[in-house]
Amino acid sequence: MHALDRITPTGAGGPVDRAIAVETPIAIEFNGIGYAVMMATPADLTDFAHGFALSERLADSAADIVAVDRHATERGEIVRVTLIAARMERVVERVRHRVSESSCGLCGIENLEQALRPLPRLDVVSDAQDAALFRALDALAAHQPINAETRAVHAAAQCTADGAIVRAREDVGRHNAFDKLIGAMARAGSGWDGGFALLSSRCSYELVEKAVIAGCPMLATISAPTSLAIERARQAGLRLVVLARPDAALAVPAG
Template sequence: MVCPVEQSIDESETNAPAPMPLNVNFREYENGLPLSHAALAAEIALAITYNGLSQAVMMVSPGNLEDFIRGFSVSNDIVKDQSEIHDVRLSHFDQAVQADVQISNRAFWALKNHRRQMAGTSGCGLCGVQALEQALPKLQILEPVALPPAQQFSGIRERIEQAQQMARSSGALHAALYFDAHGNALICREDIGRHNALDKLIGALQQAGIDTRVGFTVVTSRCSLELIHKAVRARLGTLVSLSAPTALTVQWAIRHRLNLIHVPHRNAPRIYSPA
């Protein structure tokens, strides 16, 4: 059982940036060396409920939680857009946070109906089909947008490194960044989970009312199929990955008209979608 540190917080604190890395002591194997310390990334357990219905518990980095919740809600198809999220309230506990999210009646009905369908097939041999439908969902086809100019990718790894303030101190963090139409890094969100980082960025972009059909979004992690799902649901125009995509990821990006670009370490950027 966790003990609450505080049961409610000010609205200004619900989306506070991540705290500084934690200093943790360590001792090297060699005898006689003094005790040292390292700055390590923090993580907490986050439980999310929608209209009182428990939905998910996951480990996240403890900053920009409202961005994450809003992005998670859209990218996981719980709500269609931010207008269906009426309120987000966070309660802080020791090493954990409870998020109580109020959503529209339409979204809540759809969420409950989906959960009933999953429960109803749990013992009839169809649960594998349901799981596949979640892994390979039907998504809206996007309107195609122009590719970013090639020069905007010049030195992009160095610019990403400059924007990743938390990773410079502690490492062990993925990042998702939005670059505007001029190639400037506007928003960076970091997290121990690559999905979490993108969800935080999506939430921040939608709250700020930024048109993500222009510019491009960068993920520093492996570009998994789940990230394509999130990008399409959030109606991003261009997704850029620092790690090579899989063949299936490319197929889905092409099918849904999402621009997909890989920026290798030493070679020129590679356009995988459009084909």
Template sequence: MTESRESRSVDCLAFRGGAFVRTARSVPAEQAVAISVGGSTHAVMMATPSHLEDLGIGLALNERIVETVSEIEAIEIVETEAGLDCQIRLVPEKAATYVARRRQMTGPVGCGLCGVESLELAGPVLPRVNAVETIAPSRLVRAIEEMAGAQDLSRLTRAVHAAAFHLTDGGMVVLREDVGRHNALDKVAGHLARQGVDPAKGFITITSRVSVELIQKAAMMGTGLIAAISAPTELAIAEAVAANVTLIAVVRGEEFELFTVPERMEGAVDAAATLAMARA
């Protein structure tokens, strides 16, 4: 058996050609990861134990613990008997604000919804995304191909999600893989913040279905378009409309479905108008 930080090889029996044969399969590493802020646990999740600083920073930004990465004074990954602890220390003025916020919360987890104390906290008012970048259908198709080509851990294990960020007029900036789709996107957000990349200058691709939390994270990042290979939920569509996020899903080869804000996809506005006239 071999092991790495992201995956490990395990022995198993496979039934092939009418008989059992001994083989091995690489499986993704999954470990309990805590995100601690100012010495208090903010969230505990099961995650792939790589790029954890990106995860911590991205979660802090997407859950409004901080407004900018400069409000994080230090970050350290500490290994404990129970798992890994991503310890974040805020600048003093932000730390005081966080302590007040903690009184409204009861042990949230990585998706940003479970464990909150009230329905109001589960449905935060999102900023309206004003990103004006537009892309061509061919650029979107190429981006999905870029993401697929970089999914090393997925090819190895077939058991993780991926999220990536692409520049509208360039290539893929970053891809992160994780057993949790929320974790993967938070890792992307953290990387962009650390590198000073403006999320409004590009778009997100993901390998999972589109749930409402992913739209919320995209809106908090200020990214105008998110594209997924699987379908969205009804609430995700409604949230995308409210936050002015372009939602594209069910991307298969050169085909996809556009659900909201067609203005960011070249050629979509005229098509939407034609369809509206046809229904009249």
């Protein structure tokens, strides 16, 4: 809890204690090579490591990840990931194109070809009807314990085709929350099974890419998309629903 001062237009107020979302540097290493430093919520970091490795295409499945070790330091956390030897070439190649200080995975990449790598075309579809989306929206808050305290973190939820939430992960970063969810699913051996992902954030193209790489057939976000997010979703055949609110949502037509 943090001691804060409450102020109001009338001048009434006083000291209050409030929970504040924790944000800390998380250094990620793969087989001893420093790969990135992310600003993240220091929870579910094993899930985060798995999801990050999969989203960055350093690993093809959870089986490629031998171990994840977490080490606390005075300045933050170090997450050391051990990949199978066959994946080391990918790590070395990607490190050549980035620096180890990034909040989005793009800093240090030297050209557009690296930033916008070709996406696979999805060969799965979501069976979710419109009612399922609104059912998931109604249930999302119950799966956000950190946000209930802080009102400062994002959530990413795995939803069934009928709108039930299977699991959710939270983080101060929307990309981190989705990586944690993808990692949790990989560790559990869980697939999308005709369902969808629901994110409490705007729809950036990075989130579209993560969804496609994870084989997610439908992505729904509560805020607006960027033009590039729509373009990438159409290229990959991802069903995209944005500005999803309790009373309405906007579906992006397929390209």
